[in-house]
Each structure stands twice: as structure tokens, then as C-alpha cells.
Amino acid sequence: MFLVAIKRSVIFALQSFWRNIWLSLATIFIISLTFLSINFLVIINAISDSAIVAVKDRVDVSVYFKRDVKEDKINEVKNHLETLPQVKEIIYHSPEDNLKEFKAKHENDPVIKETLDELAGNPLGATLIIKAKDLESYPEVLKAIDNPAYSELVEEKNYNDHQLVINRINTIANNIRRGGLVISIIFVIIAALIVFNTVRIAIFTHRNEVGIMKLVGASNWFVRSPFILENIFSGILACLLAIIVTYSFLALLQPHLASFFEGVDFDVTKYFNEHFLIIFGLQLVGITILNIISSSLALGRYLRS
């Protein structure tokens, strides 16, 4: 008996879906648009997060040593810095490496080239490039370099520039995250209201049918279930449509992002693949719950008599 009722509810839902195809398509379209808006926001968040990570990853502190400082002394500094928990990586550039790099960088500048030729030997010292585990750790790292035991070995360090960049990035990252959260919440509320009203309109157009069903002895459950199921079908199809459109959009977007994030491993399609279940699963669960609530509320007023 119960299984028969469920089977009939499914059949009625499918029948109603098909026989009111234009209304069903309109509902699917609106729910899809809602999903697409949310996915767009997810894309923006993913891009901004990756951009922040990419910029953060490029931040480092370069310590330029005096020309006469021996390599074993620099290794001593390096070893000491490596013991700091804040330090992620230290790269040693020998004076020869630095000269080679400098020459390559200025190969089209005849003045610099001429000056270097006039100088006997290598005018550049060694460099340590230090990467911290996170942006907040740089002040600690810089403080360690200021150690009186090492400070006289150091010719120069790009402390101030990085401090400014670090602060700016942190502010931007926090603002984006905060703004993104607020926009996401507003978006979800608007999306929920749109879907809620779409379902209400769909049920309003069926109000006479609800009355007739009740008249011939249908229980409230029997009246309600096909409508809820029909709206769940619409939600599933809208989710599928949103997946197709989102991935098509990502395929178009990826080449542009690849050139923007040159040198950084960021693939927005891969991001969606990795987070597929959480992104689309949550949307599907959300729309199903929203459909059940809105269908039940919208039907309630027609089920009273």
C-alpha cells in the first residue's frame, strides 16, 4: 500500500512535470540561474584565493651579504635561520650566480656592461633568499637577521619594501574574504527567495487541482508528495544544467586564467573537479531542502479545506 502510494506519487510527479512542461522549464531555468550565480561567486572566490596564494608565494626576503663575507660564514647564518620555525625555505645564491643573473638581466644595457668590464673581479656578494611559512612570520625572520652577530655581515636587506607589500596583501586578502562572505550570504538569501517564490507560483497555478484532489478523498500527504517530488526533479535537472553550463564556461575561462597566472599552478576546472561534491552536492541538498520547505508552505494554505 505504502509502496503503491510512493510509486503513484512519482508517476503523478513525472506526469505533471511533462504535462506542464513550460512551467517546469521556467522553474528549471530560474533555479539554474540561481546555481550559476552561486557558481560564479565560487569561481571569483577561487580565483581571488589563488591570486592571493600566488602573490604570497612570491614574497620573500633577500639578504645581500658584503662582498668579503666567506661562504662558510653565510652557511652559518643560513643554518641558524633554518632552525627558526617560521622559515619555510632558504635558497643560497653565490656571488657568481648573482653576477651571472645581473648580467643576463642587463645584457641590453651598454653602460652597465661597460662598467662591469672596467671593474676587476665580481663586485657582488652572496645572497640568501628566505621564504617564511606565512606572511605574518616575516617580521620574526627579519628580526632574526638583525641579530648583532650577523648584522655586520649584511650589506642590505629588502625589509621595508616587503613589509609594505605584506601588509597590503594581508589587508586585501582579508577584505576579499570578508566581502566574499557577505556577498555569498546575500546571494544565498536572494537565491533562496527567488526559488521559494518560483515554487510558490508553480503551486499557485495548481491550486484548483489541489482542491479537486482533496475533494475526491486524497490525503494531504498524497496531494503534497507529487508536488514536492516534481520540484525535486526540477532541482536535479537545474543542477545538471548548471553543471553543464559552468563547465562550458570554465573551459572558455581557463586559457585566459592560465596566461594571467603564468608560472602558477592554478586550474579552475581542476578546482571544480576537486570540489565537485562539495559545490554541487551542497547546491543539490540545499535546493532539495528549499523545495520541500517551500512546497510544503505553499501547499499548506490550499490543504486546509
Next chain:
Amino acid sequence: MIRLASVTKKFPPNTVALKNINLHIEPGEFVSIVGQSGSGKTTVVRLLIAEIAPDEGKIIIGGWDITHIRNRQIPLLRRQIGVVFQDFKLLPKKTVFENVAFALQVSGGTKSRINKVVPQVLKIVDLEEKRNRYPHQLSGGERQRVAIARALVHRPKILLADEPTGNLDALNSKDIIDLLIKINEFGTTIVLVTHNKEIVNSLKRRVITLEEGSIIQDQKVGKYII
């Protein structure tokens, strides 16, 4: 079969639709309830299908006191009373067969029972050949016959007909009344709510006349007096 004891029904703000109505309808009777618009005829029908509850008095149908019927029991009541209305109340997106079958489906009727009973009732109302048509593809008289077929699928002991000929021409009206007489001859109690004088006078059956919510006349073989 049907008993209304001292029933009063009021609607806000201060309309008294029925005043202290006492009514007893025996099994197998064919009763016409007549009266002008606003006399309380439709209120009687709405009370009998538990669409509304009385403010005072008692309503008993087939020994079942439905005065304070619970919401979840209403579907059970409606499966035992057939009802037809002036506006047919058919599901527009379902075929003739599906509309009739629907009344059985809601009560959990098996497929084999549906396939047996629905053709039988469609035969009674002479619509077997139009079983796959949709309501908008039928005439008014045919739509009303679908509604009657649907009302009959549970083999109800009572059939309430609220202005069943209100939207029909004279010829179709006669067909519907003839059909109701035929159903009554099978033993079903018919309660016909109408203000069609010709029909009431031609029936020569019991007539209950309502005026401003009160029964002003109840005749065994009555006539339309208003």
C-alpha cells in the same frame, strides 16, 4: 442515512447561513434541496463533505458523527460520498480515464481494481469511447458525466450533486438528471441541490425548500415553490 440535528452555521462577520436546521434523509431517497441564491443550499453540501464544520448541532452520515471530524479522517469520509459540482472540478491535465481512476488511486486502489472498475463506471455514464480525451476536448454534458463517473467509483451510498446542471443546456441537463435517476435506482441516495424549477417539478420526488437558512417546506412529492 443523513441526519442534521439543530445545525446552525454562521460566517463572519454576521451572516447566518443556516439556522437550526433539522433534516433526515433515508437510504435510497432522491431529495432535491432548492432555494434562491444565498438560501444556504451550498452550505449544506459543504457541511456534508466536512469542508466546513457547524457552529451548533450535529451531523451524522451513515451512523458516523462527522460534527467534529478530524482532519485526517476527512479523506475517508470523502471516499464514501460522491460529489459533483456545477463546474465539474476535473483535473485538466488528466484524461477521462485518469480523472476517474484518480479517485481510486488516492485510496490505494490496486491497478487491477482500477482497470476493472473505471471502465464499468465509464460504461454507466456512456463515455467508454472518450476515455483518452482531456476535459477540454469534451462538451459540458460529457464533463459532468466524467465527474459523475468519478463520484461513482467508490460505489458510494450517497451522491451529492451541487447544481450539476447549472452550466448545461436543457438537453444535456435532462441527460444528467436521467443519469442521476438511474444511479438512484441502483440504490444510491441522491441529494440534488438546484434552483432549476423545471427539473425539480419533473422529478416528482422529495423537495426540501430553504429560505434564508431555514427549511420552509419539506414535501414527499414536492414542487419548486419559490
